[in-house]
Amino acid sequence: MNAPVSSKSLRRIAKLCSLRSKRWERCYTIVKLRSDPVYAAVTQELAGSTLPVLDIGCGIGLLAFYLREAGFTPAIAGFDYDPQKIACAQSMISRSDYSGLSFMTGDARKGLPECSGHVVILDILQFLTRDEQSALLTAAAARVAPGGSLIIRTCLQDESSRFRITVAGDWLARLTFWMKGSPVSYPDRALFESVLGAAGLRVRVQPLWGVTPFNNHLVVAERE
Numbered sequence: 001m002n003a004p005v006s007s008k009s010l011r012r013i014a015k016l017c018s019l020r021s022k023r024w025e026r027c028y029t030i031v032k033l034r035s036d037p038v039y040a041a042v043t044q045e046l047a048g049s050t051l052p053v054l055d056i057g058c059g060i061g062l063l064a065f066y067l068r069e070a071g072f073t074p075a076i077a078g079f080d081y082d083p084q085k086i087a088c089a090q091s092m093i094s095r096s097d098y099s100g101l102s103f104m105t106g107d108a109r110k111g112l113p114e115c116s117g118h119v120v121i122l123d124i125l126q127f128l129t130r131d132e133q134s135a136l137l138t139a140a141a142a143r144v145a146p147g148g149s150l151i152i153r154t155c156l157q158d159e160s161s162r163f164r165i166t167v168a169g170d171w172l173a174r175l176t177f178w179m180k181g182s183p184v185s186y187p188d189r190a191l192f193e194s195v196l197g198a199a200g201l202r203v204r205v206q207p208l209w210g211v212t213p214f215n216n217h218l219v220v221a222e223r224e
């Protein structure tokens with residue numbers, strides 16, 4: 001898939017980080033946005049929609065900024081339990097021309113903000129137990145409006161070497177303190193089909209590892 005935003009757009013996002021004088025955040029941002037296929041994939045899923053987006057586990061808000069650079073204009077709310085990342089995202093908004101973006105601190109295991117639109121969950125399910133994953137998926141599905149989607153990027157648990165590399169990467173992120181949480185449990189395809197199917201969503205699952213060595217998949221659950 002071709003990236004829908006230009007290199008100039010990616011540099012504009014990265015520069016917002018550098019304005020906080022955190023050089024590593026700028027480097028992380030540009031490398032992540034250039035190499036990770038998930039931002040283009042989510043943009044493609046949301047193309048043409050006017051529904052708002054709730055981004056659970058938004059980190060420093062890269063998806064929201066990427067969507068704005070791609071021309072996506074509906075409201076986007078980000079939600080993450082790491083106050084430093086939310087502070088960074090808020091700082092980036094205040095130094096930008098983007099509108100309709102908001103970021104708030106909160107723990108997805110304890111409840112979600114109200115929303116009726118699309119819901120995005122990128123790379124956080126592994127920090128939850130299987131019961132917490134089920135509860136989060138149920139709560140997220142309840143926030144998907146007719147015509148909306150729950151879009152998830154996750155590593156799927158299986159026997160592959162990709163799976164083992166992903167687990168090692170998550171532990172490295174924890175040991176370097178980039179992630180507050182350690183990986184707890186990786187979901188499998190059956191979890192999405194049972195929980196989201198029961199919530200009335202139509203589920204599809206496809207590989208999304210791009211040039212990375214990780215066992216990442218895109219799960220899209222649509223409400224007709």
Ligand SMILES: C[S@@+](CC[C@H](N)C(=O)[O-])C[C@H]1O[C@@H](n2cnc3c(N)ncnc32)[C@H](O)[C@@H]1O
Binds near residue numbers: 106
């Ligand atoms: C791998 S990062 C992904 C960041 C972002 N979704 C992206 O793709 O750029 C995982 C994020 O989930 C957040 N997170 C993990 N557990 C969470 C929870 N229980 N509630 C809210 N956020 C959580 C972490 O703070 C981190 O920012």
